[in-house]
Structure formats: structure tokens, C-alpha cells
Amino acid sequence: MESISVILSEYLLMIVSFLTLFIALFWIQVYLFRNKRDKLVVNKCPNVSIIVPAYNEESCIKETVDSLLSLDYSKDKLKIIVVNDGSTDNTSNIVRAYQSKQVILIDKKNSGKAASINAALNKVESEFFGIVDADSIVNKDSLNNMMHLFDNGNIGAVISLTKVKNPTTIFEKMQHLEYIFSAFSRKLMSNVDTLFITPGVLTIFRTDVVKKLGCFDENNLTEDLEIAMKLRYNGYNIKIATNSITYTSVPNNFKSLWNQRIRWFRGYLYNTNKYRNLFFSKKHGFFGLFQVPLNFLTVFLVILIFILASYEILRLFYNFILKLISYKLDIIYSYKLPTLKELIFKLDLKIIFPMIISLILAFYIYNKAHKFANEKWKFPIALILYITIYPSLRVAHWLAALTKEIIGSKKKW
């Protein structure tokens, strides 16, 4: 008789493998059978205001404004509104030098990103407005490539394809890989009309819709996720323009990555709870019945996989220690390389076989994601760390965020 814990972990592993494989196969089908290509640029140039909330961004605001000014879009139809959110550095002075009919500067006391966006929204009269983070840059054709996706009144927002700007540290390189995968998954979600994210790097919104829904939630850690959920909750769709490329700075060290992810994940938990009526909501179609529960299930699966892997590692470590205590110095001689027959006979195929298939599918998806983002496989060390260490880090982020959300610790940006 095996111990209960081993049997339990085996069953859990099978359930996790089944769900993972099921989800992977679904998305592969979405890629294969519902891969709508983005149309090429159609000259549709409605008025657009781009809002750039900025707090102490003197090192990057110039580059951001320059990239916005170089957008291939009719100049008289594009306004750039930089909101200086009480910066204590030279941000305001840098932007002031650009002030014109096209570039507007709003100086205000520090009150957070969402409040800055809302302050700018009060001045927006254009049919559409966009948000660009002050540390992000956009390609010339980005905006043009997004506007044609507003082909019906049901589209509330269009997002761009975000990549990491100049990845140099190992943390940035790992996030470079993560962003490629995220972009691909957003495209797949967009293909089945379940996209629920409007990142701040460059997203264009319908002004009247956002104003009608009460603008941005100023007490939210992730106002970009909240507005996306609000759009979805109210029946609006979100699309991704895959030929609209934007670049953003990402945390370059452990601490800043930790803080950013805790904020994101707390925001996700908070907003999931806020819009919990979306769960299995028939009214919201496939989004409510599949995507919202799937998002939650994914978090659960990530944590469960980590616990199972940790249990297995601890079990092996425990056996090793037991052997070490028993054998003492003989441990050096105790290891014997297994023969091929022994190796094969030791395989638990009912678990290993689906896992091998999942692994092959994961590499297939990973490869397709690279092709989709026009990126080559690079950063091999970052890739190894991304596969081995990064998931554990992600679980740590989730667990910390969950704990903070449960105990209601102070929210900070």
C-alpha cells in the first residue's frame, strides 16, 4: 500500500495534467482554426487624444513624447496630453518645451495614475482617446494600425502588441520572453472575443463609452485591468492590433519586479472579486462561461503545480537525507547509473505520457508565439530560468498578493 499522500499527489498530478492539456489543445485550435489576420491599414483617421500620465519620468518622458509626435497619423487629428502628476523632478519642464496646439501639459498635485487619466479625460473631446505610459515608446504606424479595428460600436478598446524595451538584465530578458507569450495569448483571446486586458503601454478607447461607464477607478491598484473588466461587464469587446508594436520598460531587478507583480496580482484578485458576477454568466457568453473561470483556474493550477513539484522535490530530498544518515560515507558508492531497461521500466507512463505531450505542445506554442511576435529564440540562459525558476517566483507573487489581499494590507503603487 502506498501512503495516502503519494496517492493523493498522483491523482492531483493527473487532474492538473488533464486540465493543462485540455486548455493547451483548446488554444492551439484557436490558433489553427480561428486565426484572423489583421487587415492592413485602412485610412480611417478619427480624432484621437493620447494621454500620458507621468510621475517623475524625466529620464524617459522626452523619448515617449518624441515617439508620439512621430506617429504616422494626421497631425490635426492627434492631440497629446501629458499629465504631470505632481512630479518632483524635471518632468514638467521637459514637457513644457513641447507645448503647442498638439501637445498639452496638465500640471496637478500627486493623486495617482487613474486620477491623472480622469483629469485629462475631462478635457478630451475627441471620439477616441489613448493611454501611453511615460516609459513606453510606440512605432510610427501603431496608431493607424489600431483605429480600423473599431469597426463597430461594440468595440470598446483596442490594445497594441507590447514588447520589452532593450532587455539587458536577466530579469528584463525573462520578461521579454513572458511578454512574447502574453502577446500571443492576447491574440488568441482576441480571436475568440475574450480579451480582458487594456495595458497602459498603448490602448485606444472609445471616449463616450468610458465616460458613460464612469471613467477610471481612482482607488484601484490596476486601473487598466479594472477598466477592461468594466468594459467587458457592460458588454463591450476588446481587440488587439498585432501589427501595432509598442515597447515598454520593465522592472530590471528582483525588488521592483516583486513590487510590480504584487500590485498586478492584488489588482487581479480585487477586480475579479469586484466583477465576480461575470463568473459563469450566460449573459456574458463565452467570456463569462469560459474565460473568467479559466483565468481563476489558471492561478489555481499554477499554485497547485508548484505545490506538487515542491512535494516531489522534498520527498526526494527526504529520501536522500535518510540514505545519507543510513549510509554515511557509503553514499558515494551507493549511486549506480541505471540501464536503459531500468530507466524505461521506472517510467510511470500514465502520468509521463500526457506530460510529454503537454511539453511538446508547450514548445509548439512557444515557437508559434515567437513567430507571431517576429522574434527569434534568444537569451538561452533567460529561457532556462524562465522555464525553471520563474514559475516559482510567480507562485510566490501570487501567494504574497493573496495573503496581502486577505489581510487587507495597505495598497501602494
Next chain:
Amino acid sequence: MVRILKKRTMLLISLVITTLIFLAGFLLGYSLDKSRISDVVEKLEEDDFQRDSYVTEQKFLNLFHGDVCYLTTQRLNDLSKHLAETGKVLTDYEVRGIFNDNEYLSLKKRYFVSEIKFYILLKELKDNCNYDRYVILFFYDQNNRESIQQGYILDAVVRRLQNITVLSIDRELSNDPSVSALINYYNITFGPTIIVNFEDKYEGLTNVNEVIDIINKK
């Protein structure tokens, strides 16, 4: 032109393919399990054959040569090692078995009977020929930390001392008559318990140096 599939159809296809992959995994696992069982059966048959061959040789020599105690240490070493290896393989395979619990149980019983036969042979050699091979009979409980550790300790002892045979018996198989006979004879109440050279009983965890000391005093 890529065909557009409905979301519900895609979910259904995913479910079917995932189920098929899992079924394939079970089938492959099951057929591998059959091969494992065949492997253990072969090993057990080989053990029986080697032991019978040895006994036949002894009987032949006894009949024609008159020397009942003609011994080849190397052959006993080989028999002992082979039997130990069969036990290890059987334990490894049992953990990975699918739907074959009864077959593994039956193999285990057969293995323990083989061990007990070898134990009797060693006892006869000791009594009749004053054969000085050390023999440890090890009773263990499954999923018992001390029993697992005692197993590792005995492995280490076998590595240090050449002239030793360790025979392991699962105490929980006491419903088997031959195992039950041993358990009752030695009054085994819990695992780990070791019987050194057919007589001395040591209950609980006995470490490497203690086991070696016991043997050296013999």
C-alpha cells in the same frame, strides 16, 4: 482558407483528444506493466532455477562424492545478490503498477517463498557444514520510516561485508502461511526487526555500526 470552428466544437475536440491521450497513457502504462511483471517472473524463475541447480549439485556430490558440505562461496554470493536484486526490482515496479495489484501481491508472495527457501538452505548449510556465512532476516513494515531507513542501513552493511545475505520480509503479508510461520516463530510484533544468524532478534532501528558489531561478535 482556414476553416472557422465554433468555440463549443473546439472545446469538445479538446476534451476528446485529452481523454484519448490519457487513455493512451493508461494503455501504454498497462502494457509496460505487463512487461515489468514478465521481467519479475523471469527473475523469480531464474532465482528458483539457480537455487534448485545448487541443491541438485549438492545432492549429486553428496551421493557420488560423499562430501555434503562442498561449497562454492561464489555461487551463494551470486544467488544472494540475484535474490536481493529481484526484491528491489519488485518493490520498484509495484509502485508503478496499474490495475495489477493482485498480480504484484502474488509475485511478492512467490518472492518471499523463494527467500524463505533460500533461508532454509542457508540454515541447513550452517547446521550441517558449519558454514560461516552471515545471514540477516529483515522484517519490515511498508511506509514505515524506520523500516525504510533499516533497508538503507542493511544495503550499506552488505556493501561493507562481502560474506553476508540479507533477506527482507514484508511483515504485513502475515496471511501467507510461510511468512506467517516465520513471524510466529520469531514472534515479530513490529518492523523493523532483524534476526541475525537465525537466532538473535533486534527490534527497532539498528544502525550500520551496531549491525557490524553484532556480526563481528558472532
